[in-house]
Amino acid sequence: xxxxxxxxxxxxxxxxxxxxxxxxxxxxxxxxxxxxxxxxxxxxxxxxxxxxxxxxxxxxxxxxxxxxxxxxxxxxxxxxxxxxxxxxxxxxxxxxxxxxxxxxxxxxxxxxxxxxxxxxxxxxxxxxxxxxxxxxxxxxxxxxxxxxxxxxxxxxxxxxxxxxxxxxxxxxxxxxxxxxxxxxxxxxxxxxxxxxxxxxxxxxxxxxxxxxxxxxxxxxxxxxxxxxxxxxxxxxxxxxxxxxxxxxxxxxxxxxxxxxxxxx
DNA sequence: ATAATATGGTGAT
DNA sequence: TCACCCTATTATC
Numbered sequence: 001x002x003x004x005x006x007x008x009x010x011x012x013x014x015x016x017x018x019x020x021x022x023x024x025x026x027x028x029x030x031x032x033x034x035x036x037x038x039x040x041x042x043x044x045x046x047x048x049x050x051x052x053x054x055x056x057x058x059x060x061x062x063x064x065x066x067x068x069x070x071x072x073x074x075x076x077x078x079x080x081x082x083x084x085x086x087x088x089x090x091x092x093x094x095x096x097x098x099x100x101x102x103x104x105x106x107x108x109x110x111x112x113x114x115x116x117x118x119x120x121x122x123x124x125x126x127x128x129x130x131x132x133x134x135x136x137x138x139x140x141x142x143x144x145x146x147x148x149x150x151x152x153x154x155x156x157x158x159x160x161x162x163x164x165x166x167x168x169x170x171x172x173x174x175x176x177x178x179x180x181x182x183x184x185x186x187x188x189x190x191x192x193x194x195x196x197x198x199x200x201x202x203x204x205x206x207x208x209x210x211x212x213x214x215x216x217x218x219x220x221x222x223x224x225x226x227x228x229x230x231x232x233x234x235x236x237x238x239x240x241x242x243x244x245x246x247x248x249x250x251x252x253x254x255x256x257x258x259x260x261x262x263x264x
Numbered sequence: 265a266t267a268a269t270a271t272g273g274t275g276a277t
Numbered sequence: 278t279c280a281c282c283c284t285a286t287t288a289t290c
Contacts, residue, residue: 003272068284069272088283104274151272153272160272
């Protein structure tokens, strides 16, 4: 379930549990973890994250991980459990271990490779070095709908399909709006909210974008939280105004929006 | 048992 | 624009 918040949350967990330790590396359901098992026995120095990319530093080398759509990382305290499912990379520390399943990318890279990735990636709302002005410049140069631009990792790094739909709804912006027509104050508002939302997601580990007053109080056994205004709610009522939510294709993914709150 | 689905991205056409 | 890669879970027969 990886958008940028997941990766940054994971980075924090790893800094707390595994950094500074010599790790045992293996690939139980191998055969390959992109050469990452070669760091077996080495000390994990530091962990970095940019958008949906995770970097595990071992001296001058990095294990570069991208979870893609299906990838998952689990970190458990105590002895490493019997491997379940297709574990591509297992890292075992003193008191915790990590299992990686289904990644799109897991490879050993050097500093230059890593730098090339940073250069290719846009402003990450969860990084201190994020440059929203630069993101705005890039965004305005493109002749694409705002909804498509938000998924472009070279503009904003870390926003995925859930946050895209929810952030545009929160900003009352139509996903079909031409990005080049976006006013500066509109961008600033959108960016600031993106930072807030991803931070909350990284803290909680869940994507909950609805404001408190829009969440139904969970009652009885079925404690389903009303976490989204429009995402995955085709034909269901928008949680702000009640209009039927629409969906369509945008940027090769399904976009959800409210025709009343977001125009068109 | 089999299919459909999912918070992603790449490379070929 | 399409095919394709990766995995686990849920829905459908």
